[in-house]
């Protein structure tokens with residue numbers, strides 16, 4: 001299985017996203033991959049917050065950062081699952097790209113700043129142009145946030 005990040009297969013015109021665009025030097029440049037565990041096929045990404053990603057107090061990450069990480073990992077996971085369902089490698093034509101139609105986030109506990117964050121995704125439904133993605137963000141084995149996304153493939 002390819003170890004290329006999903007986002008690195010996006011065409012150049014789709015590579016400017018603040019959350020995951022490889023051509024956005026001011027962005028988060030999130031990278032997502034397949035992650036095979038014993039029981040399920042997930043997608044995974046990691047991100048280590050910088051001190052300026054803090055929320056109200058320096059120890060904790062800003063909620064908007066958490067939502068951004070789930071957002072970009074979710075749409076990338078939807079695209080990867082759609083390519084896989086069609087038996088195609090990511091990035092092959094015709095290009096499949098998803099945007100966020102809805103995203104709900106539950107912030108379960110404050111997210112500490114000093115550690116690497118793990119973002120997991122699971123595409124639980126793929127129907128027509130619509131993907132439903134379950135998301136989570138954890139650190140030090142502590143679940144900090146969960147999310148549900150509806151992503152829609154661009155026409």
Ligand SMILES: CCCCCCCCCCCCCCCC(=O)SCCNC(=O)CCNC(=O)[C@H](O)C(C)(C)COP(=O)(O)OP(=O)(O)OC[C@H]1O[C@@H](n2cnc3c(N)ncnc32)[C@H](O)[C@@H]1OP(=O)(O)O
Pocket residue numbers: 014017019020071072075097098099100101102128129130150152153154155
């Ligand atoms: C800024 C855009 C740039 C685009 C080019 C770049 C793209 C590649 C760059 C990748 C970089 C990463 C991106 C990071 C993730 C973002 O941050 S994306 C930016 C934030 N999101 C947006 O700006 C999206 C704005 N919304 C829209 O453009 C349109 O509403 C949508 C989502 C494309 C849907 O419109 P549409 O194509 O007319 O589709 P529509 O027929 O209404 O709906 C299709 C299906 O989705 C369902 N659906 C639509 N909306 C919803 C909803 N809110 N809740 C539930 N279901 C819904 C419909 O019910 C329908 O379902 P079925 O009837 O087929 O079962």
